[in-house]
Amino acid sequence: xxxxxxxxxxxxxxxxxxxASVWSARPGLLGWFTTVDHKAIGRRYIATAFLxxxxxGVLALLMRWQLAQPEGxxxxxxxxxxxxTMHGATMMxxxxxxxxxxxxxxxxxLMVGTRNIAFPRLNAFSYWxxxxxxxxxxxxxxxxxxxxxxxxxxxxxxxxxYAPGKRADxxxxxxxxxxxxxxxxxVEIVVTVFKQRAPGMSLDRxxxxxxxxxxxxxxVILAMPAVVLASTALILDRLVGTQFFNPAAGGDVLLWQHLxxxxxxxxxxxIFIPAVGMVSTILSTFCRRPIFGYTAMVLALVSIxxxxxxxxxxxxxxxxxxxxxxxxxxxxxxxxxxxxxxQIFCWLATLWGARPRMAVPMLYxxxxxxxxVLGGMTGVMVASVPLDTQLHDSYFVVAxxxxxxxxxxxxxxxxxxxxxxxKLSGRMMSERLGxxxxxxxxxxxxxxxxxMHILGLWGMPRRVYTYQPELPWAGLNLFSSLSAALLALGxxxxxxxAWRSARKGEMAGxxxxxxxxxxxxxxxxxxxxxxxxxxxxxxxxPLWDAPGELKVATGLRLDRRELVLTSVMAAEPEARDSSxxxxxxxxxxxxxxxxxxxxxxxxxxxxVWGSIPVVAALILWFWPRGTPEDEx
Amino acid sequence: MKARIVADLSExxxxxxxxxxxxxxxxxxxxxxxxxxxxxxxxVYLYLATVVATWPPAPPPELAAGSGVALVLLLSLIPNFLLSRWAxxxxxxRVRLGLLVMIxxxxxxxxxxxxxxxxxxxxxxxxxxxxxxxxxxxxxxxxLLADLVETxxxxxxxxxxxxxxxxxxxxxxDEVAYWYFIVATWMPVYACLYWVPRL
Numbered sequence: 106x107x108x109x110x111x112x113x114x115x116x117x118x119x120x121x122x123x124x125a126s127v128w129s130a131r132p133g134l135l136g137w138f139t140t141v142d143h144k145a146i147g148r149r150y151i152a153t154a155f156l157x158x159x160x161x162g163v164l165a166l167l168m169r170w171q172l173a174q175p176e177g178x179x180x181x182x183x184x185x186x187x188x189x190t191m192h193g194a195t196m197m198x199x200x201x202x203x204x205x206x207x208x209x210x211x212x213x214x215l216m217v218g219t220r221n222i223a224f225p226r227l228n229a230f231s232y233w234x235x236x237x238x239x240x241x242x243x244x245x246x247x248x249x250x251x252x253x254x255x256x257x258x259x260x261x262x263x264x265x266x267y268a269p270g271k272r273a274d275x276x277x278x279x280x281x282x283x284x285x286x287x288x289x290x291x292v293e294i295v296v297t298v299f300k301q302r303a304p305g306m307s308l309d310r311x312x313x314x315x316x317x318x319x320x321x322x323x324x325v326i327l328a329m330p331a332v333v334l335a336s337t338a339l340i341l342d343r344l345v346g347t348q349f350f351n352p353a354a355g356g357d358v359l360l361w362q363h364l365x366x367x368x369x370x371x372x373x374x375x376i377f378i379p380a381v382g383m384v385s386t387i388l389s390t391f392c393r394r395p396i397f398g399y400t401a402m403v404l405a406l407v408s409i410x411x412x413x414x415x416x417x418x419x420x421x422x423x424x425x426x427x428x429x430x431x432x433x434x435x436x437x438x439x440x441x442x443x444x445x446x447x448q449i450f451c452w453l454a455t456l457w458g459a460r461p462r463m464a465v466p467m468l469y470x471x472x473x474x475x476x477x478v479l480g481g482m483t484g485v486m487v488a489s490v491p492l493d494t495q496l497h498d499s500y501f502v503v504a505x506x507x508x509x510x511x512x513x514x515x516x517x518x519x520x521x522x523x524x525x526x527x528k529l530s531g532r533m534m535s536e537r538l539g540x541x542x543x544x545x546x547x548x549x550x551x552x553x554x555x556x557m558h559i560l561g562l563w564g565m566p567r568r569v570y571t572y573q574p575e576l577p578w579a580g581l582n583l584f585s586s587l588s589a590a591l592l593a594l595g596x597x598x599x600x601x602x603a604w605r606s607a608r609k610g611e612m613a614g615x616x617x618x619x620x621x622x623x624x625x626x627x628x629x630x631x632x633x634x635x636x637x638x639x640x641x642x643x644x645x646x647p648l649w650d651a652p653g654e655l656k657v658a659t660g661l662r663l664d665r666r667e668l669v670l671t672s673v674m675a676a677e678p679e680a681r682d683s684s685x686x687x688x689x690x691x692x693x694x695x696x697x698x699x700x701x702x703x704x705x706x707x708x709x710x711x712x713v714w715g716s717i718p719v720v721a722a723l724i725l726w727f728w729p730r731g732t733p734e735d736e737x
Numbered sequence: 738m739k740a741r742i743v744a745d746l747s748e749x750x751x752x753x754x755x756x757x758x759x760x761x762x763x764x765x766x767x768x769x770x771x772x773x774x775x776x777x778x779x780x781v782y783l784y785l786a787t788v789v790a791t792w793p794p795a796p797p798p799e800l801a802a803g804s805g806v807a808l809v810l811l812l813s814l815i816p817n818f819l820l821s822r823w824a825x826x827x828x829x830x831r832v833r834l835g836l837l838v839m840i841x842x843x844x845x846x847x848x849x850x851x852x853x854x855x856x857x858x859x860x861x862x863x864x865x866x867x868x869x870x871x872x873x874x875x876x877x878x879x880x881l882l883a884d885l886v887e888t889x890x891x892x893x894x895x896x897x898x899x900x901x902x903x904x905x906x907x908x909x910x911d912e913v914a915y916w917y918f919i920v921a922t923w924m925p926v927y928a929c930l931y932w933v934p935r936l
Contacts, residue, residue: 111747223759292766296759304744326766330774334781338872347861347868349781355789356865360781367777615738626738641743657740660747669746670757678746680753724890729899737752737904 110663112638120637123663128220128634130687139687141225142633146232147211148529151522153236154204159600160243161195164188166593169553173586175574185570186253187272191246193256194276197372198283199239201514205379206290206325208521209318211529213294215624215631216312218303218640220668221684223296224289226691226726231289233695238282241703245275252276255568257369258339260350260361265343274343274706277336281702284329291325294318301668302676303623304658305642309403310676312622312645313389313396316403317382320410321375327414328371335364345709359424366417374413376510378406380517381448384470387517387524388452390620391467392459395646398451405444405451412441422493431490438488445481449474464618465539469520472547476512480505483558498568501561507554519546519599526603527617531629532610538602545595552588556581621646626655639669642676665733683734690726697722752903755910764911768918771880775922778876779929782869786933793866795859797934802852807927809849810920813842817916824909829901832909836892839916843885850878857930873926880919887912 112120130140140146167188171177180188214222222228245251252272254263263273298319302311311319339361341347348354350361389396396402418426418434452474461467483505487493496502526534565578572578616625625648627636638657644650658678661667666684671677701715729735755761786792820835853874859867891905891912899905 113745113747224763288770292763292770295766296762299762300757300759304746326770327773330770331777334774334777338781338868341861341868341872345862347871348863348865349785349868351865354864355785355794356868357785357788360784360788363784364777364781638740638742639746653739655738655740656743658744658746659742660745660749669749670753670759672757678744678749679757681746681749681751682753682759683751720886727890729894729902729904731899735899735902735904737902737907 111659112661112663113659115663120663121632124634124637125632127664127666128632130633135689136687138692139689141221141229141685141687141691143210143214143222143225143228144631144633144635146225146228147207150207150210150232150235151204151529153232153239154200154207155600157195157199157239158204159596161192161200162593162596164192164195166589168192169586169589171570172572172582174583175572175576175579177571180570182570183253186568187246187249187251189568190252190255190276191242194242194252194279195239196510197256197376198279199235199242201376201510202287202325202372203235203283204518205321205376205514206287206294208383208518208525209294209321209379210290212525212624213297213315213318214301215528215627215635216315216622217298217301217306218623218626218636218642219297219301220635220639220666222293223301224293224685226685226688227289228293229688230691230695231286231293233692234282234289234698235286237695237699238279238286241282241699242275242279245272250275252279257365258336259365260339260342260358263339264350265346268343271706274340277340277343278702278706280332280336282699284333285698287325288329291322291329294322295326298322299673300670302671303640303642304669304671304676304678306671306676308674308676309400310642310645313385313399313402313406314379314382314622316406317378317385320406321378324371324375324378324410324413328368328375330368331364332368335361335368338364340706344706359421362421362424363417366420367414370417370420371413373506373509374409376514378409380473380514381406383517383521383524384452384473385448386620386622387466387470387520388455388461389646390524390618391464391470392455392461393619394455394459395621396451397454397457398447399645401447402451405447408444409441412437412444416441419488419493422490423497435488435490439485442481442485449478464523465534465536465543466520466524468540468543468547469516469523472543473512473516473520476508476516476547476550480508480510480512484509496561498566499561500557500565500567503567504554504557504561507550507557511550511554516547519543522603524618525624526606526610527613527629528624529630530607530610531613532606532608533613533617534606534610535602538598538605542595542598542602545591545598547595549588549590549592549595553585553592556585560585616648621649623647634666662733665736683736686730686732686734688726690722694719694722694726752907755907758907760907760911761914764914768915772918772922775876775926778869778873779925782873782929783933785865785869789865793859793934794864795857795866798858798870798931799856800931802849802856803927803931805849806846806853807923809842809845810923813839813916814920816842817913817920821910821913824906824913827901827903827906829895832906833892833895833900836888836895836909839888840885840892843881843888847878847881847885850874850881870930873930877919877923877926880922884912884915884919887915 130136171180252275254273258276261267338349342349348356350356350358385396415437419438523534560581613629615628623640641656641658667681668684670680670682697718704711704715816838823831823835857870861867861871
């Protein structure tokens, strides 16, 4: 045992060279397919999610073009159905949830001061499954097989009787792909947060973004099985003739809505909770003070996570459910405004008298506060059953949820990208381009979506592919469509800024913002091993405790990928565990899993025969290789 | 940034107690996912029972096969418990024996399960009742099958050069915990499928 090389006594270049020899990915294409570095996977995940954002955005522009004037002729009804379904499905399943988890994949290990995410091979597998699921949906769309049943795929419209062909199955199986990927990441984040925090980082010293990702991961774990069960039942109804949703054989169509929204409502919080973690992080850094009411913020996050499961029926107020049930869900829908409001007051108290530095990330936080409060207000409005009955399925609802989702999640995300871009790429994003993009996105967004409130109040229903000239909707629709060009220009500028800055941006250095959390204690971008020595934490803002100095631990091995396990509550060191080496098997396992899932759209026997290669791949993935990582 | 060394971790063990291992926690998280799946499937069963006038629309299931599975699973807790003790003691010979026994224990409920599908007198495509019965049985059967493969792979592994390693004994303990989970999930599913129709 004494022959094992340790980091004790080594310093600087010698230490980094030793760490590089065990942690670096193989060079070339093979390295690209085999790496299990959470930063490489996280970057890929983020880039892919933004690609899907752009694709979903193009679909939105096509819809705006079609609706710009009455009796538009750009899209027919069938294509329009596919496009609004693809827009919703892409934005929710391929962009919003994955991008939030992806930011977590990249940042959580860095923020808790460890060297890789827990189960890094599962992490690689998750990315490939997500990519193949997204490709399935989009290739099907390009082949005119895109789902046309809405992102929620209500039965009976999506059932065997009204949706012949394979379009609805493509939707349902895309769900399986993305849920496998999301659940895998949720488990990794929970275990990383529980077991791999830096020594001393007790739960009450955890950064708020890490808290947010922890709560989100639990919401994912408890919510996503509902949609997996629902989509599996739908596929079974369509493929082998089960009768779950057929009222003639004892089934029930509302069962679908219950299962879907038991997942679908928490889904909103799966997107929103990470975003508030980002807001708290950015606000604290740019106000140069710890966030006001840390404990209250944590409790608010946890209670939002819990209340998220008590709201689903408010999507079903017009389905004729019992009055008492509706009243309960009205009350719970209003109750969630309490922890949300609490957070907003904590942010305002943090801002109070702080003279915040108005860089682009901070501008997005302000845009978030303004827009999200508006979206929250209309949320309280539609939580009321009588008003919801009037506004249901109208453009008012379209306006409401875009205010909540874009204001509540995309603005913080764009701020977060600007904020953490140095950590992702080593370079700063251009402040000038960033301000222009911010103005166009924020202004454009409000000009596009605010009129939709009025259109909804004037009776314009959702999901119509066109409308007659006699109706009073043409003016506001044209205004909204023209404004969409501004919004699109803003996003184009953002993408251009990111692309250009990644190549020519100003070099950032480890901590360009003077931020307090651990990810800024290492180089930008961090080396494959994240930290040359594992940090030791004594407060919630470790980098503000003693500027220029980082407390660290020593004594780790250098002949294998090693990290520190700590206790769940107090983060006391428990063991020096290994972290798995790179492997091609996650990639190969994702390929055979994808073959099985796509095949099973066409034949139930795919599950039998297709699972054989999956099992083989998993065995080869887990079979020990006798490396130092396997020692214990 | 200047690093100031404040702790020496070289004396830490290279694998902690079970509760400190990431795989133990990962196992628990996957049980939470699958447990939620089971709970929702039972909820679907109960929901469907409320939307039709007579439940079940077929004769109540015959009790023998399902109760047999419940009995076998309950008895399997004994060898499973012994296996966990042997794994904790890192007794390779007994662990090998225990895994082989557990393979046998695993095959038995699978054999009975074949009879169970017949005991309900309903096909999956006849009614929503048939659909949820087959899905609940199928969900649990998938767990039994997955666990059988896992136990077999572990058993083979314990006869190779990789066997005598605390990490492997940890794997065996995780497998033991997973079997507890499979037994625990069957009890509410069994109660739901066989006894709710008799209420």
